[in-house]
Amino acid sequence: MTTSVTRLLGLGLTPGKLRGLQRICNENGTLTMVATDQNSSMISMLKDSFKKLEGKEREPTYDELVLAKNTLTRTLAPHASAILVDGYYGAWNAMASMALPRNTGLLIRVEKSGGGKNKVGAPLGCFEPGLGVRKIKLLGCDAVKLLAPFEPTEPASAEHQLHFVQQVYEECRQYDILMLLETVAFPFSGEKKDDKKYKDRKAQTVIESARQLSRFCDIYKAEFPGWLGVDADSQLLSNLKALNEASERPWVLLSAGVDYPDYKKQVQMAMDCGASGILGGRAFWKEYFLQGDQAAREKFARGESAQRVRDLHEIVFNKATPWFKWYGLTMEQIRDLYVAENWHFRYAEPFTATDTTGERWGY
Numbered sequence: 001m002t003t004s005v006t007r008l009l010g011l012g013l014t015p016g017k018l019r020g021l022q023r024i025c026n027e028n029g030t031l032t033m034v035a036t037d038q039n040s041s042m043i044s045m046l047k048d049s050f051k052k053l054e055g056k057e058r059e060p061t062y063d064e065l066v067l068a069k070n071t072l073t074r075t076l077a078p079h080a081s082a083i084l085v086d087g088y089y090g091a092w093n094a095m096a097s098m099a100l101p102r103n104t105g106l107l108i109r110v111e112k113s114g115g116g117k118n119k120v121g122a123p124l125g126c127f128e129p130g131l132g133v134r135k136i137k138l139l140g141c142d143a144v145k146l147l148a149p150f151e152p153t154e155p156a157s158a159e160h161q162l163h164f165v166q167q168v169y170e171e172c173r174q175y176d177i178l179m180l181l182e183t184v185a186f187p188f189s190g191e192k193k194d195d196k197k198y199k200d201r202k203a204q205t206v207i208e209s210a211r212q213l214s215r216f217c218d219i220y221k222a223e224f225p226g227w228l229g230v231d232a233d234s235q236l237l238s239n240l241k242a243l244n245e246a247s248e249r250p251w252v253l254l255s256a257g258v259d260y261p262d263y264k265k266q267v268q269m270a271m272d273c274g275a276s277g278i279l280g281g282r283a284f285w286k287e288y289f290l291q292g293d294q295a296a297r298e299k300f301a302r303g304e305s306a307q308r309v310r311d312l313h314e315i316v317f318n319k320a321t322p323w324f325k326w327y328g329l330t331m332e333q334i335r336d337l338y339v340a341e342n343w344h345f346r347y348a349e350p351f352t353a354t355d356t357t358g359e360r361w362g363y
Contacts, residue, residue, distance in 0.1 A: 002336050002337075002338045003333055003336060003337055003338065004337070004338055004340070005337045005338060005339045005340075005343075007329070007333075007337065008334075008337065011327055012173070012218065013218070014173075014176050014347070015176065015347065016175070016176030016177055016178075017172075017176060017177065017178045017179075017218055019142075020105075020142040020143045020177060020178030021143075021178055021218065021219075021323065023082070023105040023106075023142040023143075024081055024082035024105030024107065024142050024143055024178070025081055025082075025105075025322075025323065026081045026277075026313075026316070026317055028317060028322055029276075029322025029323050029324050029325070029331070030081075030276060030277045030316050030317055030320040030321075030322055030323075031081055031082070031219070031252050031276055031277030031278065031279070031316070031320070031323070032079075032080050032081045032082075032277055032278060032309070032312065032313040032316045032317070033080055033081060033082040033083065033084060033105075033107070033252065033277065033278060033279040033280075034072075034076050034077065034080045034082075034083050034084070034279075034280065034281070034284055034309060035083075035084040035254075035255075035279055035280065035281035036069050036072045036073060036076075036083065036084065036085055036086075036090060036281065036285070037084050037085050037086040037090065037108075037109040037113075037145070037281075038113070038281055038282065039065070039086055039088070039089065039113040039114075040113045040114040041257070041282060042060075042065060042068060042069075042289075043059070043060055043065070045286065045289035046060040046064060046065070046068070046289060047059065047060065048289070049289045049290065053292065062089070065089045066089050066090075066093050067294070068288070068289075068297075069085065069086075069089050069090045069093065069094070070090075070093055070094060070097055070099045071099075071288075071294075071297065071298055071301055072285055072288065072301055072305075073085065073090070073094045073099040073100055074097075074099040075298070075301040075302050075305065075306050076284065076285070076301065076305060076306055076309050077099070077100055077101050077104040078101050078104065078306075079306055079309040079310050079313060080104060080309055080313070081104070081105060081277075081313075082104060082105030082106065082107055082142065082143075083100065083104055083105070083106060083107070084107040084108070084109065084145055084279060084281075085106070085107070085108060085109070086108070086109050086113065086128070087108050087109065087110075087128055087130075087131040087135070087136070087139075088128065088130075088131075090108075091106070091108050091139060091141070092139070094106075095139075105142040105143070106140075106141045106142050106143075107141065107142060107143040107144070107145045107180060108131075108136045108139065108141050108143075108144065108145065109128065109145050109146075109147065110127060110128060110131060110132065110133060110136060110144050110145065110146050110168060111125050111126065111127065111128060111146055111147050111148070112125075112126050112127060112128045112129065113128075118156050118157055118160075120154065120156075120157075120188045120189045121187075121188045121189065121190070122149075122151060122154045122156065122157030122186065122188040123148075123149040123157055123161065123186060124157060124160050124161075125146075125147070125148050125149070125160070125161055125164045126164070132171070133168060133171035133172055133174075133175055133177065134171070134175055136177065137175040137176075137177045141177070142177075142178060143177065143178035143179065143180055143218075143219075144168065144172055144177055144178070144179050144180070145179075145180040145181075145182065145221075146164075146165065146168045146179065146180070146181050146182065146217075147182045147183075147184070148161045148164060148165050148181065148182070148183055148213070149161065149183065149184050149185070149186045150183040150184070150185075150205075150209045150212075150213060151185060151186060151188065151205060152205065152208050152209065152212065153201070153205075154188055157188070162212075162213070165181060165213055165216045165217075166216055169181075169216040169217060172218075176348065178218045178219070179217045179218050179219075180217060180218065180219045180220075180221055180252075180279070181213060181214070181216060181217035181219075181220055181221065182221035182222075182254060182279075183206075183209040183210070183213055183221075183222070183223075184223055184254075184256070185198075185201075185202045185205040185206060185209075185223065199227065199230075202223075202225070202226075202227075203225040203226045203231075203239045206222060206223045206224075206225040206239075206243060207225055207239065207242050207243050207246050208246070209222075210222055210243055210246040210247040210248075210251070211246040211247075214246070214247045214248045214249050214251070215248045215249070217249055218249060219249060219250055219251070219252060219276070219323070220247050220248075220249045220250070220251040220252070221251070221252050221253075221254050221279050222243055222247070222251050222252070222253060222254065223253075223254055223256055224236075224240075224253060224256065224258075224266045224270070225239035225240060225242070225243050226239045228258075228262050228265060228266065233269070236269060237269060237272070237273060240269060240270055240272075240273035240274075240275075241273050241274070243273070244273050244274035244275070249326075250276040250321070250323040250326040250327075251274075251275055251276060252275060252276055252277045252278050252279045253266060253267060253270040253275050253277075253278050253279075253280070254278075254279055254280060254281070255278075255280035255281055255282060255283035255284070257281075257282040257283070257286065258283055259283065260283045260284070260308055262283075263280060263283035263312075264308075264311070264312065264315075267280075267312055267315055267316070268315060268319075271315060271316065271319035271320045271321075272319065274321050274326070275320055275321065276320050276321050276322065276323050276326060277316045277320045278312060278316055280312070283308070284305055284308050284309055285301065285305045287300060287304075287305075288300055288301055288305060
């Protein structure tokens with residue numbers, strides 16, 4: 001039976017967003033995505049490396065960061081459905097040098113890395129200077145990624161972050177580009193990440209953040225809701241199922257800098273509970289910066305790092321929930337979708353004018 005394309009439009013999947021989704025997915029609708037957009041983390045890792053190898057601490061140069069990002073893009077992107085880069089060091093360099101394969105989707109981070117904080121140390125997100133949704137669309141990218149750390153129990157930050165998320169969501173709608181939203185828990189008011197108070201609330205924060213914010217995106221990127229080796233597997237699975245129920249969009253699992261073996265187990269559990277894939281970063285490549293020289297770094301990236309992506313891709317491809325199945329659709333139904341005549345008059349903002357005779361024309 002033929003189904004109207006309004007089934008997709010009702011989900012917010014307009015032509016630009018749907019095309020972006022196709023570009024960042026595997027052919028079966030699952031998502032194997034790699035992140036290299038972590039500027040602050042990479043700078044810190046390079047500084048530690050310089051201190052170890054050169055005996056002194058110094059700031060990495062622009063060229064050194066570009067080299068690292070291009071190396072990771074060139075070696076990891078061929079094994080991923082999409083790669084997430086930053087707009088300053090990563091995006092144009094990856095395109096211009098052909099480090100980005102033609103068949104790998106491209107996402108760009110829109111938020112400033114290491115943005116502002118309020119008086120209790122809670123994040124106040126803002127745009128990357130010189131970058132925005134419009135520029136990301138003009139670059140020909142497939143999707144916008146926004147990181148908005150969120151804590152429902154810290155209202156001053158939460159309201160700011162909600163406004164920021166809604167602003168980016170509306171701009172992505174305006175420019176018809178796919179949006180991925182990432183939320184992460186954080187300590188505040190003097191807490192540390194290893195404090196019991198923070199750890200005890202994190203799983204609930206992850207679930208509640210999905211409940212409150214996942215409607216303002218097209219793909220939701222979530223943390224693992226709990227602690228491996230601390231919480232029982234039965235509790236972790238229960239938390240993951242609660243996260244799946246709370247999310248109003250297909251969701252993927254981030255890596256949050258955990259070691260690769262832990263991330264692999266998290267991925268296996270998340271796929272069993274409804275996740276549509278992954279968007280992992282440091283778990284794939286953080287040891288890159290521990291290698292002795294550039295040749296050793298490239299060997300690690302081509303070898304162990306790429307193998308990690310391939311291994312998790314196999315798990316995702318075989319076990320993740322395709323985005324369309326998450327919405328109760330099948331690929332057969334999608335292939336039969338019908339677009340009514342004159343759709344282009346209804347798409348995007350119309351343009352009309354009146355000529356010298358008074359006749360109206362436009363598109």
